[in-house]
Amino acid sequence: MSSLRVVVWGENVHEHKNPKVGAIYPKGMHAAIAEGIRERIPGAIVATATLQEPEHGLSEERLAKTDVLTWWGHLAHDQVSDAVADRVQRRVLEGMGLIVLHSAHYSKVFRRLMGTTCSLHWREADDKERLWVCNPGHPIASGLGPQFELPAEEMYGEPFLVPPPEEQVFISWFEGGEVFRSGCTWRRGNGRIFYFRPGHETYPTYHNVTVRQVIANAVRWAAPQGHWPEVGKSPNARVHPEPIRPKP
Amino acid sequence: MSSLRVVVWGENVHEHKNPKVGAIYPKGMHAAIAEGIRERIPGAIVATATLQEPEHGLSEERLAKTDVLTWWGHLAHDQVSDAVADRVQRRVLEGMGLIVLHSAHYSKVFRRLMGTTCSLHWREADDKERLWVCNPGHPIASGLGPQFELPAEEMYGEPFLVPPPEEQVFISWFEGGEVFRSGCTWRRGNGRIFYFRPGHETYPTYHNVTVRQVIANAVRWAAPQGHWPEVGKSPNARVHPEPIRPKP
Amino acid sequence: MSSLRVVVWGENVHEHKNPKVGAIYPKGMHAAIAEGIRERIPGAIVATATLQEPEHGLSEERLAKTDVLTWWGHLAHDQVSDAVADRVQRRVLEGMGLIVLHSAHYSKVFRRLMGTTCSLHWREADDKERLWVCNPGHPIASGLGPQFELPAEEMYGEPFLVPPPEEQVFISWFEGGEVFRSGCTWRRGNGRIFYFRPGHETYPTYHNVTVRQVIANAVRWAAPQGHWPEVGKSPNARVHPEPIRPKP
Amino acid sequence: MSSLRVVVWGENVHEHKNPKVGAIYPKGMHAAIAEGIRERIPGAIVATATLQEPEHGLSEERLAKTDVLTWWGHLAHDQVSDAVADRVQRRVLEGMGLIVLHSAHYSKVFRRLMGTTCSLHWREADDKERLWVCNPGHPIASGLGPQFELPAEEMYGEPFLVPPPEEQVFISWFEGGEVFRSGCTWRRGNGRIFYFRPGHETYPTYHNVTVRQVIANAVRWAAPQGHWPEVGKSPNARVHPEPIRPKP
Numbered sequence: 001m002s003s004l005r006v007v008v009w010g011e012n013v014h015e016h017k018n019p020k021v022g023a024i025y026p027k028g029m030h031a032a033i034a035e036g037i038r039e040r041i042p043g044a045i046v047a048t049a050t051l052q053e054p055e056h057g058l059s060e061e062r063l064a065k066t067d068v069l070t071w072w073g074h075l076a077h078d079q080v081s082d083a084v085a086d087r088v089q090r091r092v093l094e095g096m097g098l099i100v101l102h103s104a105h106y107s108k109v110f111r112r113l114m115g116t117t118c119s120l121h122w123r124e125a126d127d128k129e130r131l132w133v134c135n136p137g138h139p140i141a142s143g144l145g146p147q148f149e150l151p152a153e154e155m156y157g158e159p160f161l162v163p164p165p166e167e168q169v170f171i172s173w174f175e176g177g178e179v180f181r182s183g184c185t186w187r188r189g190n191g192r193i194f195y196f197r198p199g200h201e202t203y204p205t206y207h208n209v210t211v212r213q214v215i216a217n218a219v220r221w222a223a224p225q226g227h228w229p230e231v232g233k234s235p236n237a238r239v240h241p242e243p244i245r246p247k248p
Numbered sequence: 249m250s251s252l253r254v255v256v257w258g259e260n261v262h263e264h265k266n267p268k269v270g271a272i273y274p275k276g277m278h279a280a281i282a283e284g285i286r287e288r289i290p291g292a293i294v295a296t297a298t299l300q301e302p303e304h305g306l307s308e309e310r311l312a313k314t315d316v317l318t319w320w321g322h323l324a325h326d327q328v329s330d331a332v333a334d335r336v337q338r339r340v341l342e343g344m345g346l347i348v349l350h351s352a353h354y355s356k357v358f359r360r361l362m363g364t365t366c367s368l369h370w371r372e373a374d375d376k377e378r379l380w381v382c383n384p385g386h387p388i389a390s391g392l393g394p395q396f397e398l399p400a401e402e403m404y405g406e407p408f409l410v411p412p413p414e415e416q417v418f419i420s421w422f423e424g425g426e427v428f429r430s431g432c433t434w435r436r437g438n439g440r441i442f443y444f445r446p447g448h449e450t451y452p453t454y455h456n457v458t459v460r461q462v463i464a465n466a467v468r469w470a471a472p473q474g475h476w477p478e479v480g481k482s483p484n485a486r487v488h489p490e491p492i493r494p495k496p
Numbered sequence: 497m498s499s500l501r502v503v504v505w506g507e508n509v510h511e512h513k514n515p516k517v518g519a520i521y522p523k524g525m526h527a528a529i530a531e532g533i534r535e536r537i538p539g540a541i542v543a544t545a546t547l548q549e550p551e552h553g554l555s556e557e558r559l560a561k562t563d564v565l566t567w568w569g570h571l572a573h574d575q576v577s578d579a580v581a582d583r584v585q586r587r588v589l590e591g592m593g594l595i596v597l598h599s600a601h602y603s604k605v606f607r608r609l610m611g612t613t614c615s616l617h618w619r620e621a622d623d624k625e626r627l628w629v630c631n632p633g634h635p636i637a638s639g640l641g642p643q644f645e646l647p648a649e650e651m652y653g654e655p656f657l658v659p660p661p662e663e664q665v666f667i668s669w670f671e672g673g674e675v676f677r678s679g680c681t682w683r684r685g686n687g688r689i690f691y692f693r694p695g696h697e698t699y700p701t702y703h704n705v706t707v708r709q710v711i712a713n714a715v716r717w718a719a720p721q722g723h724w725p726e727v728g729k730s731p732n733a734r735v736h737p738e739p740i741r742p743k744p
Numbered sequence: 745m746s747s748l749r750v751v752v753w754g755e756n757v758h759e760h761k762n763p764k765v766g767a768i769y770p771k772g773m774h775a776a777i778a779e780g781i782r783e784r785i786p787g788a789i790v791a792t793a794t795l796q797e798p799e800h801g802l803s804e805e806r807l808a809k810t811d812v813l814t815w816w817g818h819l820a821h822d823q824v825s826d827a828v829a830d831r832v833q834r835r836v837l838e839g840m841g842l843i844v845l846h847s848a849h850y851s852k853v854f855r856r857l858m859g860t861t862c863s864l865h866w867r868e869a870d871d872k873e874r875l876w877v878c879n880p881g882h883p884i885a886s887g888l889g890p891q892f893e894l895p896a897e898e899m900y901g902e903p904f905l906v907p908p909p910e911e912q913v914f915i916s917w918f919e920g921g922e923v924f925r926s927g928c929t930w931r932r933g934n935g936r937i938f939y940f941r942p943g944h945e946t947y948p949t950y951h952n953v954t955v956r957q958v959i960a961n962a963v964r965w966a967a968p969q970g971h972w973p974e975v976g977k978s979p980n981a982r983v984h985p986e987p988i989r990p991k992p
Contacts, residue, residue: 005393093612093657095881107731116589116684117728132427137839137934137972157733158380161589161685163659164414166910167931171406171419171427179380179419179427180731187911188612189657192882225965228881234602237617237653237674247634288962341860341905343633356980364858364932365839369981385591385686398621407983409837411907415664415683426981433664434862438633458898469721476633482850485865485901485922628902628923654876654915662908667915667923675876675923709775 004044004223007066008034009058010075012050014201015057023046029072029199029206033101033151036212037070037219044219051076055083060213061089068097068222070215071104072199080108089113093231099215102199105160110195113188114162120180121157128175129198131152134168137203140183140194140214141169141219146212154200156180172197183214190228193220251470252292255314257280257306259297259321262449269449277320277447279365285318285354285467299324302420304332311335314367316345316470318463319352320447328356330447333345337361341479345470347463350447356386358443361436362410368428369405376423377431377446382416387469388442388462389433396458402448404428409458410443420445423488431462440465498541503562504530507569510697517697525568525695529597532708533566533715539607540715547572554579557601559583564593566711566717567600568695576604585609589685590729593718595711598695601656606691609684610658616676616705617653624671625649625694627678630664636679636690636710639664644706648674650696653675658691670695679694679710686724690714748788748967751810752778753802755817756794757919758945765945773816773943773950777845778832781814781963788963791896795820807831812966815848815957816943824852824883833857836899837933837975841966842961847944849904854939857932872919873897873942875926879913883965884927884938885913892954898944900924904987906939914915916941923976927958938962 010030014021025032030048038046049057051073063069069088073080085108091114092098100110105118129150131140157178163186170183182197196214199205206212258278261489262269270279273280274471286294297305299321311317317336321328333356340361342405348358353366377398381389405426411434418431444462454460506526510517521528526544545553547569559565565584569576588609589596596606603727623670631639651683653674661684666679678693691702692710693700702708750791756776760877769776774792776907782790791800795817813832829852836842836857844854849862873894877885901922907930914927926941940958943949950956 039909041258046335067366089611090613112608113611115585115609119728119730122730123733130425133409133799134406134429135972136932136974139969140511142970155733158382159384160382162726163682163684164412166660166661167411168412171429173421173425173427179421181382181419182387182584183418187660188659192877200385212382221969225883226886228879230880231657232613232615234615235617237619237651337859338861360856361859363833365834365976367976367978369979371981383686383724384726385722387721390722403981405878409975411912411930411932414908417814426782434907436907437633453937472639473635473717474633476631478632479905480861483897485867626921630902646764649909652933654878655880658907660910660912664908664925667925669901669917669921669923673874673917675877675917677912677915696916 002115004041004219005065005067006037006044006046006070007058007062008046008048009072010036010048010050010147011054011076015076018201022035024041024202025203025206028202031070032206033070033215036206037216040216041219051079054079056182057086058084060087063091063096064111066091066096070098070099070101070219070221071102071109073102073107073109074201077107077127082108087114090232093193094226094229095190095227097191097192097219097224098195099218100195102197105195113193116163117161120160121178123155123176124169124200125155125176127154127155129155129197130173131170136170138167138169142212142217142219143213148204150205150208150211150233152199153198153203153205156197157183170179190224190226192222192223251312252289254285254292254294254318254467255306255310256294256296256318258298258299258322260297260326261323261479264457266449272450272452273454277449279456281318281463283321283425284454285464288460288464291475292418296329299316304328305338306332308335310446311339311344312493313337314339314344314345316467318347318349318467319355319357321351321355322449324352325355333357333360334407338480340439340441341436341474342477343475345439345467345472346441347470348441348443350445355442362434362442364411365409368408369426371403371424372448373403373424374400375403376419377458379418379446380421382419388465390465391461392458398446398451398453398456398459401446401451401453404445433474438472438474439468442470500715501561501563502533502540502542502566502715503544503554503558504542504566505510505552505568506544506546506547507572509571511616514697518699521702527699528569528702529566529711532617532702533712536708536712537716542713547575552576554580556583559592561586562587563720564715565595566595566605566715568597569603570599570697578604578649580607581605586728588687590596590690590725591686591720593687593720594689595718596689596691598693601691601726606717609689612659613657616656617674619651619672620696621651621672622648623651626669627666627694628669628714630667634663634665636713638713639709640706642740646699646701646704646707646737649694649701652678652693685727688718688719690718712716713726719729746769746838748785748963750781750788750790750811750814750963751802751806752781752792753789753800753815754792754794756796757819760943768946768948769950773945776950777814777959780910780950781960784956784960785964795823797835800824802828804831807840809942810835810840811968812843812963814843814845814847814963815851815853815950816851817832817851818847818945819973821851824964826852828857834976835935836935838973839934839968839971841963841968842937843962843966844939845935846941850940858930860907861905864904865922867920868944869898869920870896871899873899875914875942876917876950878915879923882911882913884961886961886985887957894942894947894949894952894955897942897947897949900941923971933975934968934970939967
């Protein structure tokens with residue numbers, strides 16, 4: 001089997017604006033996320049791409065060679081070009097896996113694939129978050145116990161305006177009294193999509209070993225199961241050459 | 249429009265064994281549930297049925313005239329006859345609505361319709377429960393705010409082994425640190441099913457005005473939208489009399 | 497109960513370009529569709545809107561007072577402004593029903609709500625189409641037999657690249673040998689969506705009594721069940737004023 | 745990776761009663777199905793089991809070591825013991841894959857997992873069947889073209905009374921004018937389920953190379969992705985030892 005090719009996309013803005021974020025992620029959040037995947041998927045080819053690169057680092061050629069894309073963004077969703085958002089959407093429909101992280105619930109890519117606002121409630125107050133596993137046998141929960149905790153995170157609360165998830169992998173409990181569907185899967189076309197809630201920029205969440213385990217599990221789970229290259233074509237079908245014989 | 253015909257089914261065992269339960273529900277839990285529906289759906293014909301009646305109060309004739317059935321059971325799931333469980337299941341497939349309450353997650357009727365164990369975690373420790381609305385526009389959440397609280401309830405925790413709900417109406421937060429998908433809908437055949445978590449027998453939950461509002465909303469929502477009387481038939485189809493002409 | 501307010505949207509281009517279409521639909525396809533709904537839903541307020549009107553006839557004010565919108569388009573999907581497409585999408589999420597007809601599978605509105613290409617195969621060869629009812633108890637199939645036929649229609653064939661339908665109401669059989677999921681439902685936010693395949697402009701499909709019955713049934717089915725006005729807001733949540741007491 | 749362990753279950757009744765069936769499948773239908781899987785999945789350990797064996801060949805020990813089970817039955821669904829049906833259901837929930845073939849739509853195992861009647865229409869008239877691929881990128885359609893044909897088969901027609909499939913892989917077109925959802929997937933607990941329509945006993949369907957390809961693809965697809973051994977337990981949860989600190 002050929003190597004799994006992963007691209008970790010990072011908006012890469014907070015890291016340079018907010019010293020607190022820069023201190024937690026000196027090489028960028030994307031570098032920490034990529035490191036966690038490399039550690040856990042031996043043989044995977046894990047690269048990064050950022051908003052600031054030409055075509056945001058996501059050229060047609062590169063996406064064509066990408067099996068799974070992870071996406072973190074927050075401040076600059078609108079700076080992602082429509083052309084690149086369209087390109088990512090089409091590649092997901094063809095079969096590329098997509099892992100959507102935290103505030104990327106509001107990314108162009110995720111909103112286009114969901115068709116909804118993807119809105120939610122939020123609070124920054126160092127809430128303890130406890131993530132419960134809803135299907136202990138799910139590959140994305142592999143190696144986890146019944147729940148795991150993050151000592152402090154931004155809170156996200158329901159209602160989360162997405163289409164009904166096909167699988168509920170995690171639901172979060174927050175110290176301040178809220179709940180959130182924090183691990184959800186969907187399929188669109190031939191691609192698998194996983195939304196994973198944790199990862200506010202001011203916390204060291206992407207250094208957490210369990211969070212890294214979940215992301216690596218999700219990357220493996222989202223690896224393409226097949227390919228559908230003509231996903232956007234609407235061909236004119238000829239009449240089948242063999243005439244259909246009527247039933248007597 | 250003709251009146252909505254509702255049957256509230258109660259196991260009616262705890263009420264006679266446990267003085268605490270008898271004190272909260274002197275006429276039985278089913279009587280309190282029925283009262284709440286009557287208050288909120290003027291014109292509805294709301295009757296009760298219990299385990300102890302012949303055919304558990306659910307004869308073929310009676311079910312045929314029932315639009316929505318609510319079900320509470322706990323200690324005596326096994327005493328419900330297979331014949332009655334089969335009958336209820338078939339009526340749901342035909343179009344009767346079914347509201348499954350609290351410990352009825354383990355009822356024969358619900359387990360047969362779901363095809364799974366319907367297992368979960370639980371704890372009796374007077375946990376505060378906060379139920380969050382996941383879709384504020386859903387008819388079952390009509391008239392509610394973003395969340396509502398029950399001061400003390402039994403805790404139910406994930407994983408809840410059911411097929412993926414079609415709609416997530418409520419998710420519960422528990423004071424002890426757990427979460428639960430406490431309001432879920434499914435459709436089976438032509439029938440609508442709503443599972444609603446609250447209602448442990450030792451708490452006055454079915455006297456709570458918001459709980460009563462949710463149950464009445466759910467009864468209205470689950471009213472039959474159509475009828476499919478031949479739901480279990482596998483007829484032999486004749487060849488269509490008009491011969492199909494082949495395409496030239 | 498107040499009257500159901502329906503807007504029938506028509507692209508209104510073929511009717512003026514192609515004499516064959518103009519002969520079948522002298523007042524426009526939208527007029528025929530509206531007439532069919534008026535006939536079957538007494539008391540409904542059924543109006544039309546077309547591409548050529550200011551804001552395509554779908555101002556903010558008008559959409560706010562619309563319960564169900566039907567949409568037919570083909571040649572001019574790109575001429576629908578992004579602002580109006582966004583507006584319709586948001587109203588569906590709030591609770592407005594949407595009936596998507598035939599070639600509107602490629603409309604901006606439907607593609608945005610689905611998140612997929614909505615592509616398919618097609619052929620114009622006067623195929624006989626037979627539509628089978630997959631759930632005889634579904635409100636959209638009310639009054640129909642097991643199947644109904646259209647003597648000649650454009651063929652649409654699988655694969656149809658949409659998210660998995662929540663309900664399969666119809667599947668079409670075509671004389672030339674193809675199949676298609678021709679009646680599908682989805683919910684997005686609080687809105688109900690029904691895609692219905694028949695309706696190529698060169699056939700008198702919207703004069704067919706069964707097709708009219710299906711569309712009227714669908715309009716009734718898609719009527720708003722509730723309202724979610726803040727569907728696109730992501731509010732900052734205050735900490736709940738009442739402190740959470742830890743479990744002993 | 746350890747070898748995939750497959751058990752092909754056959755009712756094994758028609759083969760001994762009907763000379764026509766015995767001539768097509770001299771070693772039994774199960775032997776032909778097993779042969780097709782062995783040819784296409786090198787290294788898989790493929791065994792058979794039949795109704796007539798003790799515990800129908802499906803002891804607790806054997807099922808515990810089975811990754812994917814295929815099931816064909818028709819005449820003797822009622823002779824399958826409830827204990828074995830329960831056991832298979834529980835193993836599917838834990839993670840075992842299940843491939844349900846043709847008339848096994850009426851098997852105890854499938855009906856319990858679906859919760860519905862699984863009824864349909866049928867006709868034995870040597871109909872040509874054309875199966876269309878609804879998702880060309882799906883692993884179960886790997887290696888197939890847009891459609892494939894069986895020259896003569898029993899017809900199955902809609903309505904097919906099952907819960908909404910999570911993925912529609914195939915839809916069949918029949919020469920006599922019917923359609924059927926002939927390739928459907930569901931997940932229950934941690935197990936994957938695939939229903940595949942073709943395979944009437946009087947036709948050499950399980951010798952067809954494309955049918956064999958689909959079954960082998962499905963077996964690979966249904967291989968367990970994880971394990972959930974405590975699938976039927978409802979444990980009493982202790983209060984989490986670390987007290988929850990209230991939000992200030």
